[in-house]
Amino acid sequence: MNIKTYLGFFLAFALGALCALLKLPLPAPPVLIGALLVVSMTLGYALVDRIASQRACANRQHCGGPAG
DSSP states (O other): HHHHHHHHHHHHHHHHHHHHHTTTTOOOSHHHHHHHHHHHHHHHHHHHHHHHHHHHHOOOGOOOOTTO
16 A cells, blocks of 8 residues: 555544544435445546556647746
8 A cells, every 4th residue: 555545544534533523424425325426436536547647648748847
């Protein structure tokens, strides 16, 4: 696991603990289908991020940068 994964777990745990201490409702969907939607969005983002980071940049000459 990389640092982003550990940071995500820590942040999720801290937010859950804070909500429990302050007696706030959890910032999560109350039904199973909503929870599955959140999980599928997260997995989709992670998959596309992994695939996109391994592809070669084919349009670098069309991208502006610090020099314009």
